[in-house]
Amino acid sequence: MNVSTSTLSLTVADVDASREFLTTHLGYQVAMAADGFASLTREDAAVDIVLLSRGTEVLPPEQRDQQAAGLILALTVTDLAAEEARLRAAGAPITMPLREEPWGERLFQLTDPNGVVVQLVEWVTPGTSSHTPDTPDTDDTDDTDDTRTEQEEAPTVHVISPSDEAVTVSPNATMTGLAAPSRGSAELSTWTVEMAAGATGPEHTISREQVWTVTAGSLEVTCAGRTEKVAAGQTVVLPPDLVRQVHAPEAAEAHVAMRADAHATVPGTEGTRTLPWAE
Known part of the structure; x- marks a missing residue:
């Protein structure tokens, strides 16, 4: 068997809401669309996605009232921390914050308006730092830039007021x-x-x-x-x-x-x- 492409078909209550979420936050593009249907793609190796409205007659009768649940769409990316910062700044619904598992998986999750969970993943070697080590310093290297970067990446205190x-x-x-x-x-x-x-x-x-x-x-x-x-x-x-x-x-x-x-x-x-x- 030779697989030339992969497509994930999701049955959702609101096709437009999921389409907007995937195109706005995750870079998908609409390949085809009609009432109750959308086909989305990316130019890289991400899986293509087809969105179908619940109740559509395209599906067999026993599948028409089902909807995507208990499913995680996992996408492996590079520079995961930058993606998390970008999505947070854009107001994307991050429902599981960035974390690193003992086996070397770094990940965070978003949930679209129809409850579809999207997980962005980056793999690192277990027991090692998740960033690339700096080149060793020489005696005449100026450490000012490294010190500034470490200060900028240090955790900050947030004061939150009810609104x-x-x-x-x-x-x-x-x-x-x-x-x-x-x-x-x-x-x-x-x-x-x-x-x-x-x-x-x-x-x-x-x-x-x-x-x-x-x-x-x-x-x-x-x-x-x-x-x-x-x-x-x-x-x-x-x-x-x-x-x-x-x-x-x-x-x-x-x-x-x-x-x-x-x-x-x-x-x-x-x-x-x-x-x-x-x-």
């Missing part, structure tokens, strides 16, 4: 985003939650551990069938991937922290959901 743009209002609660990858953090997301008396959130799971500290009122937190009442000043740790539900017997406020790459699922529904206030 109206970071507020999400649902029927059950109001979430105000604080730290998040889109607002300067690299690994953690934090936010505040306000719930009116009698409000109850939906049953759901989160893929990462969450830590809730109640700052006013009290909450009743049901997790894996067990209900705990958490009063102001107390903290509850919610394990990942367990069904939980939060109820406010009285008006309550809480501060929440978790890893920034988490996603949510709702029992009885397909796919995963991002938390907009934590992205």
Whole structure:
């Protein structure tokens, strides 16, 4: 078998949204497009992508209502850190910040409006630095430029203030985003939650551990069938991937922290959901 090209076909709810995401942030170009269909390509070795709208009659009946879920489109690139900086500056939805695995894989992830996860990857030799070593200094080498570069790349402190743009209002609660990858953090997301008396959130799971500290009122937190009442000043740790539900017997406020790459699922529904206030 000789493979001349590779194409990934994705069934999504909104073809235009995914097309815009891929062309704006990842350099894809539209080869063909029609109502409910788009064929995208790049000039390099990246896989071609076909976007099909859910319900299209082009697909067999048993596939028409499926959608891309649990799939990662991985693209190996060079100068991964520069790509991450470019995408962050462009406001791209980075849902897993840049990290390096012990086996030598450096990666970060974006999630498009239809929930398609795109992972950019760069490989390095395990146990070595992820950048190319500098040429050894000689006695007459001026170190000024190297020192300046090291200073420019040093971690910086971010002070984050609540803003109206970071507020999400649902029927059950109001979430105000604080730290998040889109607002300067690299690994953690934090936010505040306000719930009116009698409000109850939906049953759901989160893929990462969450830590809730109640700052006013009290909450009743049901997790894996067990209900705990958490009063102001107390903290509850919610394990990942367990069904939980939060109820406010009285008006309550809480501060929440978790890893920034988490996603949510709702029992009885397909796919995963991002938390907009934590992205």
